Amino acid sequence: MKHIIAKLWVLGLAVLFGIGLSQSNTVSAKSTAAKVVSTQSLTKAPYRAVSGYLYSSTTLQKKVHNADNYPLTTFYTYKSATLQRANGNKAVYYYVKNGNGKVKGWIWSGHLVRLININQQRKQLNQIIGLIDTLSTDNKNNVISILKLMDKQSTLPDLLTQLTNLKNSITNNPDIIKLNQIFEMIKSDGQTLNYLFSEGINKLYPKVVAIHNLNNQVFALAQGLLDRIN
Structure with a gap:
């Protein structure tokens, strides 16, 4: 009986610790999200992406495309955002789409070249x-x-x-x-x-x-x- 109680006690601590750890990780993940400082609409213009990733949103937490896979794709700019990244530095990101709109996302402006x-x-x-x-x-x-x-x-x-x-x-x-x-x-x-x-x-x-x-x-x-x- 004592062994059963001990096992239940250990299991309870493990579950509790696991929940705490999960919550800690969630908070940590949220704290690394980039913050929007300012936004601006852009005149649609053609660019090529020479490196980097396209992100699903300005939080920069989810990569949706690797620019290396689209070396000859023409992307068009629609808006820009100045973001404060997790390291505290500010950078300008552009929201871009390819011609048919299927490949899209936010990419650092330094990874783009204007055509x-x-x-x-x-x-x-x-x-x-x-x-x-x-x-x-x-x-x-x-x-x-x-x-x-x-x-x-x-x-x-x-x-x-x-x-x-x-x-x-x-x-x-x-x-x-x-x-x-x-x-x-x-x-x-x-x-x-x-x-x-x-x-x-x-x-x-x-x-x-x-x-x-x-x-x-x-x-x-x-x-x-x-x-x-x-």
Whole structure:
């Protein structure tokens, strides 16, 4: 009888300890989840994933795809999130999908390279220049002045802020419409256009190029536009 009671006592402790251990592990797992600092919608753009994993959510706790299995797949960005990872460091992750939407998830932005269609970007550039050239004389000169203000420390948000201030200060409705179009095109393609100008847009012959590190600098873009405005 004593042996039976002893066994039951040991079994009870094991069950209790097991439950406690399970709860401890659950808490530990939850504590390692990444936290969202901020989110942002992105203009749909093509990328290739060169490494890393796609996660099911911004907690980064469940891997759903290994990017190494999709070396030639084009992924499209939809939104971004700045996350604070379990180690305390912050990083930007993009939510991406392949063409048919079956392969999707959150991936660190550093594992993506941007695909740029050179001909399409040249067309976009010509549209921006055409809009600037058809502004009223005063507002065209105002845009030129803004572009001249951009130096090597200026960023895309700096340029967009200046264009917004100009748009809000005028009453010429046709010019407001054109400035809105200029704003949206620079917002969506400013980084890539700046890269193309910095690399020499006329020297880039391949139809599509891959860029690993885009930045927010706009000096090359501003100078390139100034050189082409009539």
